[in-house]
Amino acid sequence: MVKLQKSIEKRDALLRATLSLVNSGGIQSTSMAKIAAIAGVSPATIYLYFKNKQDLVNQLYLTVKSEFTHKAFEGYNANGPMKQSFEQIWFNMAHFKLNHRAESSFLSQCDNTPMIDEMTRNEGLKLIQPLFDLMLRGQNEGIIKSISPYLFYAYTIYPMSFLLNMQKRALFELTDQCLKESWALAWNSIRI
Amino acid sequence: MVKLQKSIEKRDALLRATLSLVNSGGIQSTSMAKIAAIAGVSPATIYLYFKNKQDLVNQLYLTVKSEFTHKAFEGYNANGPMKQSFEQIWFNMAHFKLNHRAESSFLSQCDNTPMIDEMTRNEGLKLIQPLFDLMLRGQNEGIIKSISPYLFYAYTIYPMSFLLNMQKRALFELTDQCLKESWALAWNSIRI
Amino acid sequence: MVKLQKSIEKRDALLRATLSLVNSGGIQSTSMAKIAAIAGVSPATIYLYFKNKQDLVNQLYLTVKSEFTHKAFEGYNANGPMKQSFEQIWFNMAHFKLNHRAESSFLSQCDNTPMIDEMTRNEGLKLIQPLFDLMLRGQNEGIIKSISPYLFYAYTIYPMSFLLNMQKRALFELTDQCLKESWALAWNSIRI
Amino acid sequence: MVKLQKSIEKRDALLRATLSLVNSGGIQSTSMAKIAAIAGVSPATIYLYFKNKQDLVNQLYLTVKSEFTHKAFEGYNANGPMKQSFEQIWFNMAHFKLNHRAESSFLSQCDNTPMIDEMTRNEGLKLIQPLFDLMLRGQNEGIIKSISPYLFYAYTIYPMSFLLNMQKRALFELTDQCLKESWALAWNSIRI
DNA sequence: TATGAATGAGTATTCATTCAT
DNA sequence: AATGAATGAATACTCATTCAT
Numbered sequence: 001m002v003k004l005q006k007s008i009e010k011r012d013a014l015l016r017a018t019l020s021l022v023n024s025g026g027i028q029s030t031s032m033a034k035i036a037a038i039a040g041v042s043p044a045t046i047y048l049y050f051k052n053k054q055d056l057v058n059q060l061y062l063t064v065k066s067e068f069t070h071k072a073f074e075g076y077n078a079n080g081p082m083k084q085s086f087e088q089i090w091f092n093m094a095h096f097k098l099n100h101r102a103e104s105s106f107l108s109q110c111d112n113t114p115m116i117d118e119m120t121r122n123e124g125l126k127l128i129q130p131l132f133d134l135m136l137r138g139q140n141e142g143i144i145k146s147i148s149p150y151l152f153y154a155y156t157i158y159p160m161s162f163l164l165n166m167q168k169r170a171l172f173e174l175t176d177q178c179l180k181e182s183w184a185l186a187w188n189s190i191r192i
Numbered sequence: 193m194v195k196l197q198k199s200i201e202k203r204d205a206l207l208r209a210t211l212s213l214v215n216s217g218g219i220q221s222t223s224m225a226k227i228a229a230i231a232g233v234s235p236a237t238i239y240l241y242f243k244n245k246q247d248l249v250n251q252l253y254l255t256v257k258s259e260f261t262h263k264a265f266e267g268y269n270a271n272g273p274m275k276q277s278f279e280q281i282w283f284n285m286a287h288f289k290l291n292h293r294a295e296s297s298f299l300s301q302c303d304n305t306p307m308i309d310e311m312t313r314n315e316g317l318k319l320i321q322p323l324f325d326l327m328l329r330g331q332n333e334g335i336i337k338s339i340s341p342y343l344f345y346a347y348t349i350y351p352m353s354f355l356l357n358m359q360k361r362a363l364f365e366l367t368d369q370c371l372k373e374s375w376a377l378a379w380n381s382i383r384i
Numbered sequence: 385m386v387k388l389q390k391s392i393e394k395r396d397a398l399l400r401a402t403l404s405l406v407n408s409g410g411i412q413s414t415s416m417a418k419i420a421a422i423a424g425v426s427p428a429t430i431y432l433y434f435k436n437k438q439d440l441v442n443q444l445y446l447t448v449k450s451e452f453t454h455k456a457f458e459g460y461n462a463n464g465p466m467k468q469s470f471e472q473i474w475f476n477m478a479h480f481k482l483n484h485r486a487e488s489s490f491l492s493q494c495d496n497t498p499m500i501d502e503m504t505r506n507e508g509l510k511l512i513q514p515l516f517d518l519m520l521r522g523q524n525e526g527i528i529k530s531i532s533p534y535l536f537y538a539y540t541i542y543p544m545s546f547l548l549n550m551q552k553r554a555l556f557e558l559t560d561q562c563l564k565e566s567w568a569l570a571w572n573s574i575r576i
Numbered sequence: 577m578v579k580l581q582k583s584i585e586k587r588d589a590l591l592r593a594t595l596s597l598v599n600s601g602g603i604q605s606t607s608m609a610k611i612a613a614i615a616g617v618s619p620a621t622i623y624l625y626f627k628n629k630q631d632l633v634n635q636l637y638l639t640v641k642s643e644f645t646h647k648a649f650e651g652y653n654a655n656g657p658m659k660q661s662f663e664q665i666w667f668n669m670a671h672f673k674l675n676h677r678a679e680s681s682f683l684s685q686c687d688n689t690p691m692i693d694e695m696t697r698n699e700g701l702k703l704i705q706p707l708f709d710l711m712l713r714g715q716n717e718g719i720i721k722s723i724s725p726y727l728f729y730a731y732t733i734y735p736m737s738f739l740l741n742m743q744k745r746a747l748f749e750l751t752d753q754c755l756k757e758s759w760a761l762a763w764n765s766i767r768i
Numbered sequence: 769t770a771t772g773a774a775t776g777a778g779t780a781t782t783c784a785t786t787c788a789t
Numbered sequence: 790a791a792t793g794a795a796t797g798a799a800t801a802c803t804c805a806t807t808c809a810t
Contacts, residue, residue, distance in 0.1 A: 007769085025306075026305070026306050027220075028219075028220040031803080031804060031805080032804070032805055032806080033803095033804070033805090041770080041771085042770065042771040042772065043771085043772090043804095043805085043806085044770070044771055044772075044773095044806085044807075044808085045769085045770055045771070046805095046806095047805095047806075047807080048769065048770070052805075052806075053804095053805065053806090108304055109304050111300075111304070111357065112218075112300055112301045112303070112304055112357075113218060114217060114218045114221070115218075118361065121361070145373070145376075145377075147373050147377070148364065148370065150354070150355060150358050150363070150364045151351075151355070151370065151373060151374060151377060153354065154351035154352075154354040154355050154374075154377075155347065155351050155374075155377045155378070155381060158350065158351055158353075158354040159343075159346035159347050159350055159351060160346075161350075162342070162345065162346040162350040163342060163343070163346050165303065165304075166342050169310070169313075171342070172340065172342045178340065178343065181337070181339055181343060182343060182346075182347075184337075185337075185339070185343060185346075185347045185381045185382065186347070186381070188380050188381055188383075189347060189377045189378070189380050189381035190377065190380075191380075199793095199794080202794095223778085223779070223780080224779080224780060224781080225778090225779085225780090233795080233796085234795065234796040234797070235780085235781085235796085235797095236781085236782075236783085236795075236796055236797080236798095237794080237795060237796070238781095239780095239781070239782080240793090240794065240795075244780075244781075245780065245781090391772095391773080394773095409690060410688075410689060410690045410691075412603075412604040413690070415799080415800065415801080416800080416801060416802080417799090417800085417801090425774080425775085426774065426775045426776070427775090427776095427801085427802080428774075428775055428776080428777095428802085428803075428804085429773080429774060429775070430802095431801095431802070431803080432772090432773065432774075436801075436802075437801065437802090492687075492688055493688045495688070495741065496684055496685050496687070496688055496741075497602070498601075498602050502745070505745075529757070529760075529761075531757055531761070532748065532754065534738070534739060534742050534747070534748045535735075535739070535754065535757060535758060535761060537738065538735035538736075538738040538739050538758075538761075539731065539735050539758075539761045539762070539765060542734065542735055542737075542738040543727075543730035543731050543734055543735060544730075545734075546726070546729065546730040546734040547726060547727070547730050549687065549688075550726050553694065553697070555726070556724065556726045562724065562727065565721070565723050565727060566727060566730075566731075568721075569721070569723070569727060569730075569731045569765045569766065570731070570765070572764050572765055572766075572767075573731065573761045573762070573764050573765035574761065574764075575764075583790085586790095607782080607783060607784080608783070608784055608785080609782095609783070609784090617791080617792085618791065618792040618793065619783095619784085619785080619792085619793090620785085620786075620787085620791070620792055620793075620794095621790080621791055621792070622784095622785095623784095623785075623786080624790065624791070628784075628785075629783095629784065629785090
């Protein structure tokens with residue numbers, strides 16, 4: 001029991017160490033030695049919790065994606081009005097990304113790295129299934145266009161990644177006003 | 193004279209080799225040795241054409257971005273109707289991305305790598321200035337919303353990256369029908 | 385405990401390997417790979433014990449310089465007659481140089497390399513401070529000339545380097561007789 | 577004829593380029609490419625004048641050593657009083673070293689590098705034969721001690737190298753006063 | 769469970785030298 | 790005689806992973 005607790009703590013420490021390192025220097029400059037140092041363990045210990053670096057990054061991906069979706073669907077009532085529900089989820093996601101920069105920067109980096117394997121990506125995709133269910137309801141109710149969920153995601157959720165990236169590069173500030181405009185763009189894009 | 197020709201060919205071969213390697217394995221696993229091998233030269237030869245790896249990648253970035261924007265503005269008449277002009281550019285961009293997978297995948301990877309330096313990114317940004325000019329005209333004409341160019345880009349051009357990524361992962365097929373729908377989403381997003 | 389012992393042994397092996405390689409081929413042709421091979425470890429292992437090549441050479445410098453001065457002041461009584469004390473130190477130094485060819489050749493090479501950093505040189509200089517104290521006493525007692533310690537060193541200790549270099553090149557043999565003559569030259573140079 | 581002149585100029589330019597580079601960065605960081613660039617020729621051209629890098633450095637060694645001894649024996653009359661003659665040569669050497677830092681720094685670096693081959697060193701040694709002849713005369717006249725020429729050199733000429741090295745490292749200033757003291761040390765060392 | 773030590777296989781980069789022109 | 794282009798072989802150094810304890 002005590003052992004198990006300790007293990008979970010160490011695993012978490014390793015995940016957190018990885019997250020912070022990836023955030024500050026990118027995946028490629030995040031070495032196992034640095035992760036171990038920050039987590040306060042020996043490099044060899046990492047291999048007791050994760051099969052290898054790829055596994056570590058993949059598990060971190062799932063963990064962060066899970067946190068993200070958990071926050072995204074916080075307070076979500078599957079029976080409420082579609083637009084209102086989606087709006088709430090949309091703003092939840094936006095707020096998560098704004099308030100958890102390290103996490104969202106990590107997720108962005110994962111989009112283009114071959115380090116995340118396809119199976120893990122699919123696992124991650126499943127987590128936002130409720131969003132796609134909601135979308136379907138909207139489509140059935142004739143509120144939003146009948147398009148592929150990929151198109152739906154591309155024009156409502158994905159644009160935020162770009163805006164955050166620009167903000168990270170200090171080219172742009174995502175103010176509350178911008179956020180509202182952004183939501184309007186997203187909604188107008190898909191509504192009928 | 194002959195030498196110069198030969199040099200340009202070799203430089204191109206190196207850029208092409210880099211492009212294909214980055215496309216298939218990511219920037220980090222693209223080593224100078226592999227690039228040299230594919231280009232059919234010695235690793236040392238790379239340094240006759242590029243200062244270092246970063247320089248090589250940055251020059252490739254500008255080359256590809258330049259090709260992309262060249263195609264994007266092909267046939268563009270700055271005085272034509274705003275919507276029609278934008279539609280043409282939008283489809284030009286989409287077709288480039290569809291027909292030059294390696295190039296667009298490379299550009300996507302560049303978005304999140306620290307290897308492209310800020311100066312080069314700005315050079316790249318300047319290339320699509322005509323698009324922002326067109327956007328301004330549309331805003332002045334009261335056709336599209338008065339929003340930041342970053343929002344404009346995020347909801348009209350950027351979503352294509354997601355769709356291509358999904359297509360690359362074989363989760364989705366970007367058919368002509370989809371493309372038309374996609375344009376509708378983009379335009380509805382920003383139009384007044 | 386056992387590990388620590390082992391480590392010290394390996395560190396010593398690396399220092400010894402470096403010493404012998406520098407002795408036989410110069411610092412520049414002493415590569416990390418050769419050092420590792422002679423010490424019987426992997427090149428990567430060197431970096432567990434030393435930060436980089438410069439650090440390795442600097443630590444070797446301090447180690448050897450320390451051995452040298454330790455021998456130089458062996459049996460030295462700071463209160464004895466100045467000339468006698470100096471004579472003893474002088475011969476100690478000479479004998480060290482004669483009996484530890486590799487070490488003294490290494491120290492000679494260090495004189496002209498930019499690899500030894502100024503801080504380390506100063507550390508090394510401090511080790512022979514007792515000699516300069518003795519010199520000062522001799523000057524106060526009116527036994528030797530009132531000259532800069534650099535002049536003092538240049539005309540009493542430094543000439544040995546030349547003689548050893550000539551001996552290494554087999555142009556000259558530093559016999560006991562020569563050593564005595566040499567001491568006479570050194571002493572006559574500085575005495576009043 | 578004209579060709580030959582041109583060649584000699586280029587050869588000199590290469591030697592001068594090498595000298596200045598070795599002076600500012602050491603032999604090991606003096607690359608053939610840099611030498612060529614400073615001399616204003618192609619790297620390949622160096623090999624028309626010198627067999628390889630070692631040959632280049634060796635020839636430079638002989639050239640500089642020759643300049644040095646030429647200056648050393650300037651105004652020397654082999655029949656004058658021994659002490660006076662030696663004093664003149666000694667100061668000539670000192671002044672050369674003080675006024676030609678690059679050259680004397682280069683010669684110092686040559687002392688400990690395996691790049692100068694034994695044959696070349698011997699050639700260099702022959703150039704100061706007149707000094708050894710003078711020494712012999714002094715010994716025959718009973719003015720100076722009957723010691724090996726190596727001891728003689730070690731205690732009269734060699735110490736200057738140390739002083740110049742210290743001066744280069746800004747630890748010491750070789751003033752006129754110091755120079756006079758230095759000569760006194762040298763002479764007292766060997767005189768009877 | 770945990771680790772410090774060790775390393776093989778890599779990395780980008782440099783450079784003396786050669787060769788076709 | 791002169792060269793720009795090319796390169797093989799080397800360089801110092803890094804890192805994910807393993808292993809003896």
